[in-house]
Amino acid sequence: MKALVYGGPGNKSWTDVPDPRIQQPGDVIVKIDTTTICGTDLHILKGDVPAVEKGRILGHEGVGTIVETGPSVTGLNVNDRVIISCIKSCGHCANCKAGLYSHCLGGEGQEGTGWIFGHLIDGTQAEYVRVPYAENSLHLLPAGVSDEQAVMLSDILPTGFEIGVQYGRVKPGDTVAVVGAGPVGLAAITTAGLYGAATVVAIDLDANRLEKAKEFGATDTVLSGSRDWKEQVLALTGGQGVDVAIEAVGVPATFGMCTDIVRPGGSVANVGVHGKPVELHLENLWIQNISISMGLVNTNTTPMLLKLVAQGKIRAEKFATHHFGFDQFLDAYDTFSRAAETKALKVIIT
Ligand code: NAD
Ligand code: ZN
Incomplete structure (x- = not known):
């Protein structure tokens, strides 16, 4: 063959x-x-x-x-x-x-x-x-x-759903941010709706991917290259931060973006494969009561x-x-x- x-x-x-x-x-x-x-x-x-x-x-x-x-x-x-x-x-x-x-x-x-x-x-x-x-x-x-x-x-669908949405514990009414609108991020965006997320913000460097994200159910999009990307996300939550941030890129910077925009007590679900050790600022996460989850798709x-x-x-x-x-x-x-x-x-x- x-x-x-x-x-x-x-x-x-x-x-x-x-x-x-x-x-x-x-x-x-x-x-x-x-x-x-x-x-x-x-x-x-x-x-x-x-x-x-x-x-x-x-x-x-x-x-x-x-x-x-x-x-x-x-x-x-x-x-x-x-x-x-x-x-x-x-x-x-x-x-x-x-x-x-x-x-x-x-x-x-x-x-x-x-x-x-x-x-x-x-x-x-x-x-x-x-x-x-x-x-x-x-x-x-x-x-x-x-x-x-x-x-x-x-x-891609089970990965976005299991490791992003389920591990992130998305609940009805939540505001969810998905960093990275590739196939896996889009799968998380589209399945976040299954648990009744009210607001789903797609964040990507690529404007074409953000257009796609809207087709998959994102309610808002933010270009991650823009200088005020963080303010744009926070503005959607009255300054509080999102309930769940899903990392679907696989680079240390985007994990950091997730921890920057999550509200106190919220969760960060890391889906991306980093391939190398990533520094974790435990002190910053601890003081905000942030939960972190990650894993391989089942x-x-x-x-x-x-x-x-x-x-x-x-x-x-x-x-x-x-x-x-x-x-x-x-x-x-x-x-x-x-x-x-x-x-x-x-x-x-x-
Ligand atoms: P992809 O490379 O197709 O998509 C990544 C997206 O992230 C792209 O749209 C890109 O423009 C965007 N991006 C890159 N840098 C960015 C930044 N700084 N800010 C915002 N967006 C940025 O990848 P994919 O196939 O969708 O997979 C996503 C991740 O999930 C990968 O790391 C992949 O290895 C991982 N993955 C994990 C599992 C698992 O079991 N946990 C399973 C499958 C895939
Ligand atoms: Zn077995």
């Missing part, structure tokens, strides 16, 4: 590799119908994620059709259409039972956090993928939900979010901006990596 293979920092190719095979009784082989590219793939390609080895097939988002099931798999059949969760999880260990799929203790000689596709196991930017623990890692796709909608449920809300997508309550199709075929994979990467120019949000590869 063909797959997008990481060849070390700065190197990738769409090339021939062996087809995946069933290795464990709970595995399923999925033929990928639709996949997409995430900012994390660009981090890996820069060499910022040393855990990813040369030869790894990238990608952790995908929708496809089951072509083979392992002997112990029940409830999933050949020809079923499925969404692949970005993290594989057994569903039975102590951490999975607690909803912490990202800390699945499973087996297969790999222990610890983050068994993300395209990271420690081969990913979804390929014609076929092996999905371990398929019963818990795949979700049946109902008729009426398109691939383009469904692929947003592999990672995707345990994917079935619930899928229902809302099916009902048209979450407009997942709005993330898709560009379309490519598998034979144009490198063009898709090029378009996605020049997002400021191309206005790409999620590029769809089918």
Whole structure:
């Protein structure tokens, strides 16, 4: 089969590799119908994620059709259409039972956090993928939900919702600020409404992203490059500060922006991956009674979010901006990596 293979920092190719095979009784082989590219793939390609080895097939988002099931798999059949969760999880260990799929203790000689596709196991930017623990890692796709909608449920929608909105404890009537209106920030913006946020302020450097944010339900937008960005945000709250600030960029400065605009007693939910230690001014946070949360997505809300997508309550199709075929994979990467120019949000590869 063909797959997008990481060849070390700065190197990738769409090339021939062996087809995946069933290795464990709970595995399923999925033929990928639709996949997409995430900012994390660009981090890996820069060499910022040393855990990813040369030869790894990238990608952790995908929708496809089951072509083979392992002997112990029940409830999933050949020809079923499925969404692949970005993290594989057994569903039975102590951490999975607690909803912490990202800390699945499973087996297969790999222990610890983050068994993300395209990271420690081969990913979804390929014609076929092996999905371990398929019963818990795949979700049946109902008729009426398109691939383009469904692929947003592999990672970005659950990430924005679980780590931004849920960990941030958004409540009815809250004012929520989301710093970073990329796909993950937009997912937080659109799902903040599920808990009844009254005001959702999108903050980004890119005016085009702020326009998008309005389409996703932001009530106000603030250009983060402007000198009075903070005053603009505070003015929306009568000077008090926001109830919840969600960091969806992944740089120390934007974490600092969140702590600057949150009200006393409010919360900061850090979604961004910083990739290196970030200095934390505990004294400033302590004196303001600020709660901070963070973490890796679990995707345990994917079935619930899928229902809302099916009902048209979450407009997942709005993330898709560009379309490519598998034979144009490198063009898709090029378009996605020049997002400021191309206005790409999620590029769809089918
Ligand atoms: P992205 O790069 O597409 O979007 C980031 C946005 O932040 C862009 O619109 C950019 O213009 C904006 N931005 C950059 N600097 C800014 C600044 N100083 N002020 C305001 N806005 C600024 O990223 P994404 O795909 O949306 O992902 C966002 C973050 O979430 C990344 O760090 C990603 O690695 C992380 N992530 C975390 C998890 C998790 O499990 N916690 C899962 C997926 C992604
Ligand atoms: Zn588990």
